[in-house]
Amino acid sequence: MPRAIVEDNSRLALRVRADDKATLMHAVALEHTDMTDFVLRHALDAARKVIERAERLTLSERDSLRVLEVLENPPRPTAKLAAAARRMPKRA
Numbered sequence: 585m586p587r588a589i590v591e592d593n594s595r596l597a598l599r600v601r602a603d604d605k606a607t608l609m610h611a612v613a614l615e616h617t618d619m620t621d622f623v624l625r626h627a628l629d630a631a632r633k634v635i636e637r638a639e640r641l642t643l644s645e646r647d648s649l650r651v652l653e654v655l656e657n658p659p660r661p662t663a664k665l666a667a668a669a670r671r672m673p674k675r676a
Contacts, residue, residue, distance in 0.1 A: 598623075 600608070612622045643651065661669070 612619050
């Protein structure tokens with residue numbers, strides 16, 4: 585059964601295999617830090633990278649120039665687009 589999400593608690597509990605925990609503890613010792621700092625720092629770094637990849641679109645120079653061209657010289661609306669626009673409710 586899934587657990588309910590608790591948003592008012594700053595704790596995060598993880599279950600890890602013994603060999604994974606040993607690996608983490610070894611890395612923690614090598615960096616002279618504690619487990620919380622190590623896991624949080626690296627998890628946040630990974631989370632930021634995931635968010636960056638999901639929220640940013642990278643275009644080639646050719647594609648960037650094409651987008652600028654279309655913005656400056658938009659194509660004429662197609663018949664389907666004009667019909668859809670006519671069906672839109674009027675703003676007050």
